[in-house]
Amino acid sequence: MSIVSQLESRRQEGRLRSLRTTKGLIDFCSNDYLGFARDIESGEGRGLGTMGSTGSRLITGNSSYVEELEQFIADYHDAECGLIFNSGYDANLGLFSSVPQRGDTVLFDEYCHASIRDGLRLGYCRSHSFPHNDLESLERLLLRAEGNVFVAVESVYSMDGTFADLAALVSLAEKHKARLIVDEAHATGLFGERGQGRVVELNLQARVYARIHTFGKALGRHGAIVLGDQNLRVFLINYARSFIYTTSLPESALMGVKSAYDKLSKINFKELKLRRLQGLFTKLVEECSALDLIESFSPIQGLICGSNTLAKSLSQALENEGIFVYPILSPTVPKGTERLRICMHEFNTEDEVLRLVNCLKLAKK
Ligand SMILES: Cc1ncc(COP(=O)(O)O)c(C=O)c1O
Known part of the structure; x- marks a missing residue:
């Protein structure tokens, strides 16, 4: 009906x-x-x-x-x-x-x-x-x-x-x-x-x-x-x-x-800082072959780890450096696509993005 x-x-x-x-x-x-x-x-x-x-x-x-x-x-x-x-x-x-x-x-x-x-x-x-x-x-x-x-x-x-x-x-x-x-x-x-x-x-x-x-x-x-x-x-x-x-x-x-x-209603969406940070983050990650990023044009950036163990250990390594990124594990996402879910915010800074990518590179090694 x-x-x-x-x-x-x-x-x-x-x-x-x-x-x-x-x-x-x-x-x-x-x-x-x-x-x-x-x-x-x-x-x-x-x-x-x-x-x-x-x-x-x-x-x-x-x-x-x-x-x-x-x-x-x-x-x-x-x-x-x-x-x-x-x-x-x-x-x-x-x-x-x-x-x-x-x-x-x-x-x-x-x-x-x-x-x-x-x-x-x-x-x-x-x-x-x-x-x-x-x-x-x-x-x-x-x-x-x-x-x-x-x-x-x-x-x-x-x-x-x-x-x-x-x-x-x-x-x-x-x-x-x-x-x-x-x-x-x-x-x-x-x-x-x-x-x-x-x-x-x-x-x-x-x-x-x-x-x-x-x-x-x-x-x-x-x-x-x-x-x-x-x-x-x-x-x-x-x-x-x-x-x-x-x-x-x-x-x-x-x-x-x-x-x-x-x-x-008062935000100028053309000037959003988080878009710039998002661009900076993807550029830095793409320069590093060890990091595997899901293509995304939103503030949500997924870094594939491929296993629950690696996703958890990368998240822990970042936390040890004072950075909070949540690991998304299987079965929430399909096996083999376990990832770090990284979100850009208006309040984050370029320095923080640089630190994040450097820590990721070191941890991945
Ligand atoms: C796509 C989507 N729909 C709905 C929800 C639920 O929204 P709320 O957190 O307000 O319950 C979420 C939250 O994670 C979501 O990601």
Whole structure:
């Protein structure tokens, strides 16, 4: 059944869930037993805001503030509307477990995040992975896919920093009447003229069914939003269990998200230092034949080690020199591709990059 007809039958049965605000009412409902959620947090960069939301969005945890913020963020990313979840994990869990249904098919890149896979495992649709960025394999699967068909990708892959070919994916999805879902966790705040992500950077927003933007990466906050059309939003409010059955984010956290977007809108993306550092890092590593880098045009740089033992010992050697780089081991990544995942930041310095590469060279010897 399509999500629109499912919503319509729920409406007719008088069971449609909708959000409302309860401000100004005497509270005999919330879970704020000791009143602690009313505490106000203030401080630099934090603004003012209550520390707790007191309940789930459908009961006492909704506010005009969060609804306005959802629309503000949707506008920022040029989407019709959005729904905030407590984390990117919750957003993917809710979306992928509810929207694709029994008889539907989801085809996802093998490098997709655990939250997408876990969402699919909680739902009832069929799902198949395709080899990383292999659009020919994807097309073969699309030809056999049944029901409503969805394709799930990340615009920047979290473990390699590689890009999905979004323009080609959109065309392929359209050709086979499939809907494209793009997780923009590692593109949010980094790509596009105002950090809106790669979908907007490539002007594909009208052709993508849903996007997931997380606030815990480049935005330095917490939570996530699913962007899409009104039907999708109402459907998630009604069926996404990771949205329905959890205490919502407090006002203080939401204000933090708003302040991050305000900062983002003032950044000159052409002048980002982390791009220069990224260039410096790749240049230095490429000059050294002993180091094997995965090609990536994002701040995520993967240095292949080839075994868990080498990845762990290189990470330890860097830590001994005061540098923290996390080793990514199998089975998180396929055997033989164990790596160091190196992330460039705006606050890193050229000196730090030089030190990092020198330490890597010495440790590798
Ligand atoms: C691609 C991707 N999607 C979703 C998530 C989950 O986001 P969050 O940390 O906000 O739960 C992550 C986090 O690691 C991620 O890398």
